[in-house]
Amino acid sequence: MSIHELSVRCAAYLARELNTDRIQENRMAFGMELFLGELIKLILVVIISLLLGILPEVLTVTLTAGFLRLASGGEHCTAYYRCLIGGVTCFLVLGGIAHLLYPLLGRLDLLLIVCTGTVISAGLLYLYAPGDTANKPINTFEEKTRFRKWALIIVGLYFVLMVTMMTIPPAEILVLPILIGMLEQSFTVTPWGYRFIHGVDRVLGGGP
Template sequence: MSYLPISKRIAGYLSFQTGLSAEKEEIITYVIEVTLINLFNIINILFLGLLFDVLPAVITCLITVALLRHTAGGAHSNSPWRCALITAIVFLSISIAASYLAHIKQIYIDIMAIVAIAIGTFLTVRLAPVDSPSAPITSANRRKRLKCLSIIVIGFISVVIVLLRQSLWLHTQEVQVAIILSVLWTSFNLTHFGHLVMSHIDRLRNPKTKEVN
């Protein structure tokens, strides 16, 4: 894997100061690379949200997806940069959709919320946590703990949606819909079909990559 020059320089400096082996320096370089890409991605997503005037929805997507992905996991691209691009496109699309759907009647938003939470809860109980080949979950206790945390997060999100329903904030419905769509997106990524879609996206860039079932 090729790295950004700044990632190599930082990792090289840390390795020199601590006397790390070349193998550990490679690991640190990867960690720094992913951290920088994620930081850039967050800044980029926030900028796009500001540019398209959907910042509250974008922030909502970031928080909701981060909470669910951290505990439930899901499909990942094999490239951090490609993953960042997909995330930016999806979050912006969700936010724009939320800004439009925010104008529908509250009863329809309530129905969407019930459906999203039902789907999210079912798939979380059934599938979470979903790990990746690069970072498999080998501990049964950790797997059980993450599943419990995932269910708690879904419950917390449900409470937030209900509380928002009572709010008079200007962006309340936009944020509600953003949460709903974010739950559906992360739930989709828990499924086998979500993994297949991500695999096909990866193969668009790397046609020789074999699909993993």
């Protein structure tokens, strides 16, 4: 049984028990499928990155991007396994890059990169967030404004967190992964991010 089928069955059961309509049932199914999918993705990311010796960086990139995505939205591949393969590969590569780059950067270099990256991320989110999908459209101006505001607040909190962590030597190693995760998620809501994800989808067999 696939995750989609399991989610649909669980949502149908809950809908009967709660006496909800079809729209609510579909929303529950979508939410459940998303939750289960992200849980499996996180487990795979942890296992593989642990074997590669880059768990702190990869996990930080994953959680940073995932939390920001709650507010910023963004496109998905057309099938779960393509999202799984693409997402796991992306986070492993980005975590690996952070692991390799950190020893090469001085504190001033890191601060400059953090400031520049935060400005870029905030600019992209201000222009393009929130990114909706066919399964989760954002239809009203009020919704768009609210999600954009929360995305920008999260970026501001990330900036404060990164600057604070730079003053704590053991935590400084995670500053670059936070920045990379933030930039990755900001990129996915742009037109170029949508085209990139559609391209990944086609490469993995999900489109013309």
